[in-house]
Amino acid sequence: MGFRYYTRREAKSLGLLGWVRNLPDGSVELVAEGEPGALATFREWLEEGPPGASVRRVDVETRPPTGHFSDFSIE
Numbered sequence: 001m002g003f004r005y006y007t008r009r010e011a012k013s014l015g016l017l018g019w020v021r022n023l024p025d026g027s028v029e030l031v032a033e034g035e036p037g038a039l040a041t042f043r044e045w046l047e048e049g050p051p052g053a054s055v056r057r058v059d060v061e062t063r064p065p066t067g068h069f070s071d072f073s074i075e
Helices: 003-013 036-048
Strands: 017-022 028-033 072-074
Touching: 003 017, 003 028, 003 036, 003 072, 028 036
Parallel strands: 017 072
Antiparallel strands: 017 028
């Protein structure tokens, strides 16, 4: 299982909504919406990543929630 699949699983377990996708340069981009505590836990998880992952950096941009998501998907 790859990073996106683990990320989706973790996000869903925290009740988050949004998406995750690979970018052409090999990085991963995601959007997540949910309760502040769940988002903080998710950010901590992203800093470490799943087993075998090599997380070099996590950039966070905070925006108001859109309310457009009904699930957490892999794009």
